[in-house]
Amino acid sequence: MRRVPDAPVVPLGRTEVVLCPECSELHAYALARIGRCPHMGTKTFCSACPTHCYKPAMRERIREVMRWSGPRMLFFRPIPAIRHALVTLRAKRNNP
Template sequence: MNLSKEKEIEVVELMIKKYCHKKHNIKNGHLCEECDELLNYVKYRRSVCPWKKNKPFCSNCKIHCYEPKMREKIRDVMRFSGPRMIFEHPIIAFRHVYETNREKRKLAKIEKKKEERKNDR
């Protein structure tokens, strides 16, 4: 079971579309100008992410590179579409949760090792 980082963008896109459809009354699968801007912003931030290939999922990332306005928007989208994804795209949603948690554990382990090394000195 492996969810690639490209897939993560697909998930985000699905979530924004769902949000836009319900909240802005836009035809399913389409985006209003505002949501289109948000999606492009997410894609752009991702393309300039300093983590590049080793990039963790954004929810695990410590940099939090989004500007406040966009961060608020994407949070809103996640809050709205997140729970709905589980019903409509259970495999994608569960995979995403699974991968995110697995990565979180991995990152926590690396942090712990760093701490231990620091304490050894």
Template sequence: MKKDIQTKREREKAMVSEMIALYCRKRHGRKASGGLCPECAALDTYARQRSDTCPFMETKTFCSNCKVHCYKPEMRERIRAVMRFSGPRMLFHHPVAALRHVVATKKEKKRLEKVS
């Protein structure tokens, strides 16, 4: 069980980093090999720290579905902008991960409907 949580945590961190990198490349003109701009690098570090300390990793699907928002308001708005921009584009850049996200979202929606 512990290994599954760690795998989930690492997958989430990798996906958030990919989304931030895509955002930075397209919005800030950074080259893929050039790394992130300082603003996006700070957001990536912050998001990874939040994921490392998330006590709900075992049961949550995505941060957006969490009842407890651990991001500072400024960082939360920044990550939302990244998600809005990168989310739809992930289908072209990382199709398997994008489809996994859609399936997980549908499952969570059904689970929440049963609970309500």
């Protein structure tokens, strides 16, 4: 794999992944929004948050990423994946 200058390297399990420009833009945006989130100390996941910090276009891109990566999380991080599913279902049930 060719290394792109200034491309972020993200840990993935025991390996590291170099992000493409689109993914690195989404990664930087997500980190910036998380850094400014007023509910970060009390919430569990952004999908269950009462305030949506992301722009609609970025929320859709996050959904696309999660549609792909969510099922794969079961194989690499099963406990957090199940916890995420339970919290999301509970939030949807409480806020119709």
